[in-house]
Amino acid sequence: MSTATTTPAPVMPAKHFLNDNYGIRSWLLTKDHKRIAILYLFSISFFFLLGGTFAALIRLHLLTPNGELFEADTYNKLFTMHGVNMVFFFLIPSVPAVLGNFLVPIMVGTKDLAFPKINLLSWYLYMAGGTFSMIAMVTGGVDSGWTFYAPLSSGYLKTHVIMLAVGVIIAGFSSIFTGLNFIVTVHRMRAPGMTWGRLPLFVWSNYAASLIMILGTPVIAITLILLALERGFHIGIFDPKLGGDPVLFQHMFWFYSHPAVYIMILPGMGVISEIVPCFSRKRIFGYSFVAFSSIAIAVFGFVVWAHHMFVAGISVYSALVFSLLSYAVAIPSAVKVFNWTATMYKGAIEMTTPMLYAMAFIGLFTIGGLTGLFLAALGLDIHIHDTYFVIAHFHYVMVGGMVTAYLGGLHFWWPKMTGRMYPEAPAKLAAIITFIGFNLTFFPQFILGYMGMPRRYWAYPPEFQVLNVLSSAGASILSVGFILPLIYFIWSLKYGEIAGDNPWKATGLEWETTSPPPTHNFHEIPVVTKEPYAYGEEEEVPVVH
């Protein structure tokens, strides 16, 4: 925003979706996808802070090796609730339900999602699922681990496993309806001229994630229903004592939960594919390769689930097949990283906050992805399976990748959503603090894992203490990095600079409408005539009003 041109100072539009209507009813009964996105933003932030608090307590506890802060049971409940909150109530809905909900209809050039009522229903389902998990938590907590492995969860634990499982099932339907809405909207509601080859990559990646949501989520629903039946009625499905097979539970669980990690990361990759071209002032390198790699990830993602089970007693041959296929899913991710890097080549790079987050994403996701190769290598996985190496790996992908992308996207589209800019200096500071804190938290865990420290340990041998202390120190820095945006985002709602329609001079239909957009997104449905990411041609772009 250091452009010295003397354009007139931007003004807020007189009427937009935020001031179209007032009162609590206008929010709780809204069918506007943008308002639903804001509802999601609040609820997701709540669960993120809750999950983050649990994480902070876990790291605090692990400062000392002998488990001095919490009882073992309490500790087990903490990591279970951290996992469930973060996976089912933050990571899976984060980008799709907040940014996707807000942007997908605008990006494809339509007035709303195909089924606005179902969209609202999905938020209510999310809240209902969240309520169940909160009830399970305040009435004593659950210590099953977020993976609910049978027969421990179905036959041995004394806590409210069923209550939590019901919460997860309900939240799953929320995710199914979001995915269904995206798929129908992308197929049937695109603006004139918005061909598949002109879709923004953010839409492509949300579309790919939606495919997984509608095909994978029902399987976790039925799995958890069976688990709840076994626990509630002592019928034998997974517990060998009753004639069941515990490995079947793992197959069914990971059939969803492995693709689910792509529900989490794919939309994040979409965010990066928007930010990098914008601040490089350059077309995305290899548009179709980036687009199709999203679909490839979604498809391959469904056939690699048993790589979570190499030590679980599956046959040698299935282990070989699943190891091989796991490498197949790594390639499209690598292709994306190379394409983002190549997009920066010969660009005109502006180091704004979203770009800082995007660069952090590329670096951290590269490490997260490459350490996945360790875990897919059969002989090596035997040693590092269920150790802190796995924890470090998926936090590099989930926090270093997804949370970074989410924050980057939130900064990038904040002016579009609120009409105001966030303050640039504290935002850059937060991005740097997050990056440092993150690496200090999770890098030592790779070493701990290879040393052999198992995950979910309430107490650990003293020789692991130094690395654990480093990790805990990192976590305290990381939490500062996460709390700062909360403060300046709220501050910016009142005091932020007026952003104007297109503060970044970015391409894409969302920048051609006002900030914030009107209730029906466009005053006139746009007609698309340009290729996506047509940077370098901005001067010719007419401002549509």
Added chain:
Amino acid sequence: MNLNFPIFPDQASTMAWHVDALYLFLVLITTFFSLLIAALILFFAIKYRKRPGHEATQIHGSTLLEIVWTVIPLGISMVIFVWGAVIYYHMQRPPANALEIYGVGKQWMWKFQHPGGQREINTLHVPTGRPVKVTLISQDVIHSFFVPEFRVKTDVLPNRYVFTWFQATVPGTYHLFCSQYCGTKHSGMVGQVIVMNPEDYAQWLASGKAEGSLASLGEKAFQQYGCTTCHRPDSGARGPNLEGLYGRPVRLVDNRVVLADDNYIRESILEPNAKVVSGFQSIMPTFRGVVSEDEIMAITEYIKHLSPQASNPLNNRSTPTEIRDSEVPNIQEQNKQQNQQQPQQTPQGTRPANPSGKKP
């Protein structure tokens, strides 16, 4: 807090070196690509920074480059796949001459039984220089047997035997962890693996209070539960003769052929009608809830020790003579390979402590 902390685990088995080699290779690959990407990003961000007079050059893409950066990672990952698979294959093939130890996991402790009948809780004594196969089962939930210094791990399932094997190289005391979350005291389900020189180990075995060898304990149980009433080596027996049974293919009433291994024997004790031997009726009652996991292990060990007696070939209705070679090519092939190749397949350690260590 000890600031002189380790960042790499000790290598105490022949397998450790193999796993570490792949690990270090992958660390190298990861470091290279992470630094490459990071360096490119930072370099581009500085060199092509936005400044007056500098415009971005529009490039659409390059199919050639896309192919290059698809094929190279694919090639590298195939190398990793094959390398990892070879190590895994070794881990899944215990040498035939391995010392066999049985272990039971339960909330929240480990119990081990040695062939000589010695029992231990949360401690496992093993000798150096000899492969050790640990056959494991859980009494309740899923546990996982993990010895980081050996680089071995296996989930321990209820109702089914799993195994892992290692050959210890360096005497010492090592961690034994349960690495699969198993409830409240998951982190308390830890123990020690004590590796000893063969001489010390022999001494330890001798000093142990054993009530008799594991096989003899099994024999006692075998008689106590009245198994001998039916499982007799004579023609009038109502149950199949168990002599020489272990490790052989068995034909069932429904004409399937299965291998008589630990899991088969255990299932036949607990669910006798699941796999009935051809020529017999399912008249055996179940022993579920009657016989303990420890006793089943002892009985299995006893059955292993029942060698076929050439002078008494009666009632050998379950032995391979009944099965034509063409019908069971897989099982017999497997057996043959197992018996022939294993001694050579054993990966040799490189630690100087291993007297017979040869570089593979």
Added chain:
Amino acid sequence: MSTSQTTTGEHHPALAHQFDSMEQQQDASTFGMWVFLLTEIMMFGGLFTAYLIYRIKYYPAFVAGSTSISVSWGFANTLVLIGSSFTMAMAVWAAQTGRRRGQVWFLIGTMILGSAFLGVKAKEYYDKWDECHIPGHIIGKGFNTWGGCSAENPKLGNIADEIREKTPSEPETSAVQTAKQTEIFFSFYFAMTGLHAFHMIIGLGLLTWLLLRANRGEFTGQYFTPMELGGLYWHFVDIVWIFLFPLLYLISRHKGGA
């Protein structure tokens, strides 16, 4: 506000603001329903897969379980559901051709058949209760101890008796063991038919809603999307039963009877 390029003339009152035309609305809604049914297929698919895995694992027990449920009631229910699919198809046709009375009567017919199905299902469930075939107590302590069923109760032996009758060569212990494994069969029987019945109940709710709207004459040749979607859903639930019936009642019946 809702100016849109392709709008021609007056709006149909049922046209939602986010769509440009009735065609787009119907197209998108039908497509959405198919996507939803795909989700349903995956949900039932997970359950079917688990059922088939255990069927292979405990084959004799599952055959015995299959034989113990009433194929004639199952067959009757199949006919009822096929009939209801026919009346549902007719209701959609009546909507497309704008016949208000036809819609109402065919919907009522569908609801009667649907309720008949649930009635038969309830009767079958009651029979299972009566025979002590409700799964749910720890194997080894008797099949279950609810409703006066216990290990000492002669009712328990029901399936074991059947097994004894059909295979007299099988000894006592084996028959009881197999009978206990059928508990897993019944777990799946109740889970699968229960999930299906749950979908039927939701379907009846949808039909009631459609009936009210049809009665008000809302569906015409221009606008019948809800009716079509309701029809798609109802046919899907029927098709699930078409798979459930052979899987639970029919396959290997000849073996069990042999």
